[in-house]
Amino acid sequence: MIDTKLRDVAEFSFARHETFAPRFGWLHKAYSSLTDPNVGAEVFLRNDAPVVLGVGKNMVNAIRFWSNAFKVSIEYPKAANIRAFESSPLWEARWLLDEEGADPYLEDTASLWLLHWWLLAPPCYVPTWWIAFHAMPTSRFTEASLTEIVVRNVRLAGWEPPALASIERDVDCLTKMYARRRTNPLSPGSFEDLLDCPFRELGLLEAVAADVNEHSKTPRAWQFTTTARSSLPALVLAYACLDYAARNDGFAKGGSISLARLAHEPGGPGRAFRVREPEIAAALEQAAARHKNVTLTEGLGQRSLTFKTDPKALAWDLLDAHYGGIRKKHPTPTARQWYADHPGAHDALQTRQAGRGRQLATVGGQA
Numbered sequence: 001m002i003d004t005k006l007r008d009v010a011e012f013s014f015a016r017h018e019t020f021a022p023r024f025g026w027l028h029k030a031y032s033s034l035t036d037p038n039v040g041a042e043v044f045l046r047n048d049a050p051v052v053l054g055v056g057k058n059m060v061n062a063i064r065f066w067s068n069a070f071k072v073s074i075e076y077p078k079a080a081n082i083r084a085f086e087s088s089p090l091w092e093a094r095w096l097l098d099e100e101g102a103d104p105y106l107e108d109t110a111s112l113w114l115l116h117w118w119l120l121a122p123p124c125y126v127p128t129w130w131i132a133f134h135a136m137p138t139s140r141f142t143e144a145s146l147t148e149i150v151v152r153n154v155r156l157a158g159w160e161p162p163a164l165a166s167i168e169r170d171v172d173c174l175t176k177m178y179a180r181r182r183t184n185p186l187s188p189g190s191f192e193d194l195l196d197c198p199f200r201e202l203g204l205l206e207a208v209a210a211d212v213n214e215h216s217k218t219p220r221a222w223q224f225t226t227t228a229r230s231s232l233p234a235l236v237l238a239y240a241c242l243d244y245a246a247r248n249d250g251f252a253k254g255g256s257i258s259l260a261r262l263a264h265e266p267g268g269p270g271r272a273f274r275v276r277e278p279e280i281a282a283a284l285e286q287a288a289a290r291h292k293n294v295t296l297t298e299g300l301g302q303r304s305l306t307f308k309t310d311p312k313a314l315a316w317d318l319l320d321a322h323y324g325g326i327r328k329k330h331p332t333p334t335a336r337q338w339y340a341d342h343p344g345a346h347d348a349l350q351t352r353q354a355g356r357g358r359q360l361a362t363v364g365g366q367a
Contacts, residue, residue, distance in 0.1 A: 290318065
C-alpha cells in the first residue's frame with residue numbers, strides 16, 4: 001500500500017454530508033446567501049435556514065459541509081468561547097460563483113472538474129475521497145474493499161478510526177456522486193439523489209457488477225474509468241498541474257516539475273482526473289501556446305513542465321483564460337481586496353494555514 005501521509009493532506013472528517021452528494025445549485029445558494037447583506041455569515045445557524053436556502057431542513061447541513069469541502073467558504077467561531085460557527089465566502093467563490101463570476105450556475109463542465117480538484121486539494125475535508133482517488137492500489141473496488149482501505153489509511157495516519165458506519169456512508173456517497181447506477185424505483189428519492197448530482201457528468205466512475213440495485217446479493221463493484229477526458233479542458237488541466245507544483249514544492253518564482261510526477265504522484269492531477277502522462281503533455285502544450293512563461297522541456301529521458309514565474313499566478317492566468325478573461329470583463333477584486341472586506345474569512349484562513357504548518361512540523365519531527 002502507498003504511504004499516503006494522510007495527515008499531511010486531509011482533516012479528520014467523515015460522514016458530515018448527511019448522506020447527500022452535492023446537488024445542482026447548492027454552491028450558488030450558499031454563496032448568494034453568504035454575500036446577501038440581509039442574511040450573511042449566520043445563514044447556516046438561522047432557524048429559517050431551510051426557507052432562506054430553499055431546501056429541506058436535513059439538507060442545510062449538507063450544503064454547509066459541501067460549501068466548506070469545495071473550499072468556496074470557510075468556517076470560524078462566531079465568538080470566543082462559543083461553539084457556533086459562522087461562514088464566509090472565499091475569494092475563489094467570488095471568482096467562480098458570483099453573478100458576474102466565471103460560471104455561477106456551473107453550466108460549463110470545466111467548472112465541475114475545477115471543483116473536483118479543489119475538493120481533493122489540501123486541506124481535504126473528505127479523506128475517503130482522497131484515499132479513493134490517490135491511495136487505492138487498484139482502479140476497481142467494492143464498497144467493502146474501499147471501506148477496508150480507508151480504515152487502513154486512517155490508522156497509518158495515526159488517527160483513531162471513526163465508526164465503521166461513517167466510512168460506509170462516505171463510500172456510498174462517493175459512488176452516488178460520481179457513478180450512474182440503477183436503484184430501487186420504489187425507494188423515495190433514490191432517483192432524485194442521482195439525477196441531481198452534477199459530478200456524474202465527469203464520467204470518472206462506473207458500475208461493473210451485473211446487478212447493482214440496493215437489494216442485490218451481489219456486492220456492488222465500481223471502477224474508475226480510463227476513457228479520454230474530452231470534457232476536461234486543457235487549460236483547466238494545466239491549472240491543476242501548476243497549482244500542484246505551487247502547493248507541493250513551494251515555488252514562489254520559476255521552476256519545473258516532471259510530467260511523471262504530475263501523472264503518478266498521490267495528490268497530483270493524473271490521479272485526481274484519472275489521466276495519463278500523454279494527456280497531460282497534450283494539455284500543457286496547449287497551455288504553452290497560450291502563455292510565454294509556460295514551456296515543456298525534455299532532458300535525461302523525461303519531460304517536465306517548466307515555468308518562469310510564480311506557478312500559482314500562472315495557474316490562475318490560464319484558468320481565467322479558459323473563461324474568456326473574466327477578471328477583465330467583469331472587474332474582480334483581488335484576493336487582498338476581498339479579504340479586506342471579509343476579515344472573518346481572512347483570519348480563518350490564517351488560522352488554518354498556521355494550524356496545518358504546526359501539524360506538518362510535528363509529523364515531520366516524528367518521521
